[in-house]
Amino acid sequence: MNRTQKFALNSLTTAISQVVVMIVGFITPSLMIRTYGSEINGLVSSINQLINYISLVEAGLSGAAVFSLYKPLADGDEKGINAIVSAAKKYYFQAGYAFSSAALILSLVYAFLKSSQTISFNTIFLLTLILSVNGCVDFFVLSRYRVILTADQKTYVISSVSILQVIVRTSIIIVCALNEIDVVFLYGLALLPIILKVVILSGYCKRKYSFLDFGAEPNIEALGRRYDVIYQQILGVVQTGAPAIIATVVLDFFSVSIYAVYNMVMSGLNGILSIFISGLPAGFGEVIAKKEYETLRKSTSEFEVAYYYILSIAYGLTFALMLPFIKIYTANFHDANYILPMFSFLIVLNGLLYNIKTPQSMLIISAGMYKETRWKVTIQALIIVLGGFVFAYFWGLPGIMIASCASNLYRTIDLLLFVPKYITITSPKKSILRMLRVLIQIVIANMPVMFMDLNPSGYKEWIFCAIALGIWSLLVVTLFTFILDKREFKALFNRLKNMVRR
Numbered sequence: 290m291n292r293t294q295k296f297a298l299n300s301l302t303t304a305i306s307q308v309v310v311m312i313v314g315f316i317t318p319s320l321m322i323r324t325y326g327s328e329i330n331g332l333v334s335s336i337n338q339l340i341n342y343i344s345l346v347e348a349g350l351s352g353a354a355v356f357s358l359y360k361p362l363a364d365g366d367e368k369g370i371n372a373i374v375s376a377a378k379k380y381y382f383q384a385g386y387a388f389s390s391a392a393l394i395l396s397l398v399y400a401f402l403k404s405s406q407t408i409s410f411n412t413i414f415l416l417t418l419i420l421s422v423n424g425c426v427d428f429f430v431l432s433r434y435r436v437i438l439t440a441d442q443k444t445y446v447i448s449s450v451s452i453l454q455v456i457v458r459t460s461i462i463i464v465c466a467l468n469e470i471d472v473v474f475l476y477g478l479a480l481l482p483i484i485l486k487v488v489i490l491s492g493y494c495k496r497k498y499s500f501l502d503f504g505a506e507p508n509i510e511a512l513g514r515r516y517d518v519i520y521q522q523i524l525g526v527v528q529t530g531a532p533a534i535i536a537t538v539v540l541d542f543f544s545v546s547i548y549a550v551y552n553m554v555m556s557g558l559n560g561i562l563s564i565f566i567s568g569l570p571a572g573f574g575e576v577i578a579k580k581e582y583e584t585l586r587k588s589t590s591e592f593e594v595a596y597y598y599i600l601s602i603a604y605g606l607t608f609a610l611m612l613p614f615i616k617i618y619t620a621n622f623h624d625a626n627y628i629l630p631m632f633s634f635l636i637v638l639n640g641l642l643y644n645i646k647t648p649q650s651m652l653i654i655s656a657g658m659y660k661e662t663r664w665k666v667t668i669q670a671l672i673i674v675l676g677g678f679v680f681a682y683f684w685g686l687p688g689i690m691i692a693s694c695a696s697n698l699y700r701t702i703d704l705l706l707f708v709p710k711y712i713t714i715t716s717p718k719k720s721i722l723r724m725l726r727v728l729i730q731i732v733i734a735n736m737p738v739m740f741m742d743l744n745p746s747g748y749k750e751w752i753f754c755a756i757a758l759g760i761w762s763l764l765v766v767t768l769f770t771f772i773l774d775k776r777e778f779k780a781l782f783n784r785l786k787n788m789v790r791r
Contacts, residue, residue, distance in 0.1 A: 298445045299442065299443075299444045299445045299448070300564050300565060301445070302444070302445035302448035302449050302452075303444065303445070303448050303563065303564045304561075304564040305448070305452060306448040306449075306451055306452050306455075307557075307560035307561050307563065307564055308561075309452050309455055309456065310455060310557070310560055311556075311557035311560055311561070313455055313459045314553045314556060314557055315553065315557070315618070316459070316463070317459060317462060317463075318330055318549065318550060318553055319618065320462075320463065320466045320467075321333070321466060322546070322622055323621065323622075324466045324467075324469060325466075325472055326624060327542070327543050327546040327547075327622065327624045327625045328407060328408065328542045328543060328546070328624075329408070329472060330546045330549060331537075331541075331542030331543060331544070331545035331546035331549065332403075332408060332413065332416070332542055332545075333416065333420070333476075334533055334545050334546065334548075334549040335533055335534070335537045335542065335545050336399070336413075336416060336417050336420050337420060338529075338530040338533040338534050338537075339395060339399065339417075339530075339534065340392065340395075340417075340420055340421055340424060341526050341529070341530045342526060342530060342534070343388060343391040343392060343395060343424075344388065344424055344526070350377065350380050350381060350384060350432075351432065351435070351436055351439075354373060354374075354376075354377040354436040354440075355436050355439050355440045356440075356654075356657040357373050357508075358370060358373055358374075358436065358437060358440035358441075359440060361373065362440055362441050367500045368505075369508070370437070370498075370500075370501070371500070371501060371502045371503075371505035372505055372506060372507060372508035373508050374433055374436070374437055374501060374503060374505075375502065375503050375504065375505040375506065375507040375508075376507035376508050377432070377433060377436055378432075378433045378503045378507075379507055381428050381429070381432045381433060382428070382429065384428055385425060385428030385429045388421075388424055388425060388428055389421075389425050392417070392418065392421035392424070392425070393418070395417055395421075396413075396414045396415075396417035396418045396421070397414065399413060399414075399417055400413035400414035400417065403537075411473075412472070412473060415473045416472070416473055416476060419473065419476045419477050419480065420476060422480050422483070423480070423483055426483050426487065430487050430491070431486065431487060431490060433503060434490045434491060434493075434494045435447060435490075437494065437498065437501075438490075438494070446490070446493055447490070450485075450486050450489050450490055451486070453482075453485065453486075453489075454482045454483065454485060454486045455482075457481075457482040457485065458479050458481075458482045461475075461478050461479050461481065461482070462475060462476075462479050465478060465479075527670045527673060527674065528643065528670075528673065528693070528696070528697070531673050531674055531677055531689075531693070532548055532552070532677065532686075532689045532690070532693060533545055533548055533549065533552075535674075535677040535678055535681050535689050536548050536681065536686065536689060538678075539678060539681040539682055540681065540685060540686070543624070543625045544685065544686055546625060547625055547626075547627055547629070547632075547686065548686060548689075550615065550618070550619065550627060551611075551615065551632065551633065551636050552636070554607075554611060554614065554615070555636060555637070555640045558603060558604075558607060558640065559640065559643075559644065561603065562596075562599065562600065562603065562644055562647070565595070565596060565599060566596070566647060566651055573585065573588070573589075573651065573652060573655035576588065576655075585712075585713060586713050586714075586715055589648065589652065589713055590719070590777055591777045591780055591781055592648055593648045593719075593720060593723055593777075594723070594770060594774045594777040594778065594781065595777075595781050596647060596648055597645075597648075597723050597724070597726070597727050598766055598767075598770050600641070600644055600645065600727055601726075601727045601730040601731055601734070601762070601766045601769075602734075602759070602762045602763060602766050604637065604640070604641045604644075604727075604731055605730065605731045605734030605735060605758070605762040605765075605766070606734070606755060606758055606759055606762060607637050607640070608634070608637050608731060608735055609734075609735050609738045609743060609754075609758055610743075610751065610754065610755055610758070611633050611636075611637050612628070612630055612633040613743055613744060613745050613751055613754070614751060615627055615628065615633065616628060616744075617745065617746075617747060617748060617751060629686065629687070631687050632686045632687045632690060635687055635690035635691060635694065636690050638690075638694055639690050639693045639694045639697060641727075641731070642694055642697035642698055642701060643697045645701060645724055645727060646697070646700060646701040646704050646705075648720070649701075649704035649705065649707075649708040649720070650700075650704060652708050652712050652713070653704070653707075653708065653712075656712050658711065658712065661707075661711065662703075662707065665700070665703045665707075666700070668699065669696050669697075669699055669700045669703075670696070672692065672695050672696040672699055673692050673693050673695075673696035675692075676691070676692030676695060676696070677689045677692040677693065679692075680692050701724075705717045705720055705721060705724075722773075723774075726769060726773065729769075730762075730765055730766050730769055733765050734758070734761060734762040734765050734766070737758065737761060738758070
């Protein structure tokens with residue numbers, strides 16, 4: 290398969306995976322809140338974010354290993370591939386021991402600090418341990434297979450197995466919650482599908498890459514970028530996890546639950562958007578490794594147009610439909626106030642600012658330019674952490690989102706200056722104009738809402754409103770794109786037509 294065909298297959302399987310995850314994301318929290326309450330839902334969300342933080346013991350290993358595999362895979366260098374995967378396995382085992390130890394300490398400390406009359410020490414301790422098991426399995430078993438599949442642009446394999454795992458896991462959770470099984474026992478049973486994932490992925494890689502030798506002489510130097518990649522990974526974890534952690538420390542589990550419900554929608558939307566970049570860092574990484582700079586510039590420009598086209602439609606709808614959806618979704622939740630208009634606007638704005646820089650941040654990953662951007666990434670992380678704690682004290686959840694918006698805005702401006710100068714060697718003017726156009730298109734797409742009371746009483750009315758606004762947004766964005774980026778628009782249309790034919 291060529292790069293375009295791999296992208297198509299990766300996108301299709303990622304799309305199905307994200308749809309499944311999004312549906313599950315809507316079903317599970319609602320069921321958990323109705324059965325166990327908002328406080329338990331907030332506790333689980335908080336634990337998951339803390340586990341994401343201790344996962345940083347991986348220290349950029351995945352990104353460095355994937356980047357290092359681009360060239361030997363492109364050259365068919367089996368010895369070079371084995372040297373890198375062997376080194377990755379060695380480091381992943383070290384990281385796994387560190388993660389397991391940190392998870393045990395977290396279980397004890399978090400249970401001691403947050404136990405109360407409503408949630409016991411044992412519940413918090415056992416839940417934290419159980420929710421850490423997936424991370425342990427990933428470090429000790431799955432990681433070695435994931436890096437080679439990702440570098441070889443075969444994320445469709447990972448996505449397909451993940452779909453099966455999510456479906457089985459969710460089925461277990463639904464059955465247990467409906468029967469009001471103890472929440473600790475519920476999440477214990479939900480670990481079983483990880484065994485299925487291990488068996489399938491390991492079996493596939495052993496057949497597809499029969500030459501793999503994880504005991505080969507490791508190429509330690511190939512992973513030298515590991516300590517630079519960590520800054521990118523810290524950024525990702527901070528951006529996604531800091532709001533929940535700050536809400537836990539400064540506010541309470543009810544606030545964490547409110548954030549989790551809103552973030553459920555944003556995670557679903559981000560998951561859909563990730564479909565369109567599935568496998569692309571590896572594809573662009575191959576182009577950069579081969580020094581095909583003209584292809585890089587052309588492909589980057591086309592990707593920007595395509596991505597901003599989708600982004601404009603998606604966020605044009607989300608700004609209008611977020612709060613009406615939350616009103617319907619939380620209609621039967623009575624232990625906390627989930628209707629927060631200002632917070633709703635800010636969390637959507639934060640999502641837009643986070644995603645609008647995706648074309649540029651993806652090229653940083655593809656080019657492996659982690660060291661060159663590490664201090665700027667650190668500044669971004671400091672903005673959300675320090676600003677989040679201060680603003681949360683004064684303004685609660687909206688304050689946390691203000692800090693997150695500022696963090697993403699800073700990084701967007703930084704990437705607009707860095708990427709054209711050091712990677713694509715072009716002017717940033719076109720990218721800036723396209724970003725401004727995204728904002729204009731979203732405003733125009735929301736104009737009908739300014740003249741009507743958008744307050745659907747149920748999901749059917751909400752879907753009808755979404756379809757009507759979706760058609761309007763599609764027309765607005767298509768017209769702008771066709772007029773202002775006609776060449777890229779036609780090229781993308783032809784590329785899509787050819788993919789469908791194949």
